[in-house]
Amino acid sequence: TQLLEQSPQFLSIQEGENLTVYCNSSSVFSSLQWYRQEPGEGPVLLVTVVTGGEVKKLKRLTFQFGDARKDSSLHITAAQPGDTGLYLCAGAMSLYNAGNMLTFGGGTRLMVKP
């Protein structure tokens, strides 16, 4: 069982549709990050959320950190084919730990069809 559960694992939608990806845990995180990974590349950071209830927007992407800092969501409005990729959430369990370690979720593979 993973510490961070992402859902859904796979999502295939048409261009223009909206979608939400969830990242859930029974543990509290001091911060949570979302990464996107494109084929043949390593993950790239999209956003970091730190405060419970925090909402951050990145163009058509909206990220929310749960009030209790145990869960997060990523909402994409009017998805485009360029949004296709693997979305990973990652949490830091404490404000500082040796190595600044992150715990990663299993990922959500998104395909947006034109």
Place this chain on the structure above:
Amino acid sequence: DVKVTQSSRYLVKRTGEKVFLECVQDMDHENMFWYRQDPGLGLRLIYFSYDVKMKEKGDIPEGYSVSREKKERFSLILESASTNQTSMYLCASSFVGASSYEQYFGPGTRLTVT
């Protein structure tokens, strides 16, 4: 821009061979990480290092070892490769104490053990 490079994009090795995966970062980061990525399992931490010659086991260190003789270079060693080590291997680096915990990833090495 931070750059993390990995020595090979694709590698095919035979069972029992000793395998070296090299990672180099150019931003003077203290922390370096090795992950393996398998479908549905996200990124699992093999080893990390927070300083030269320092190393800590991650979640799945069995069958692997690491070496960090220089700050910019972190090597992953498979002493005797086995088929269950066929995977994508990702190297990452980050600053110590960075409040965002952002990790910068290399493009990955897809290793196949036959």
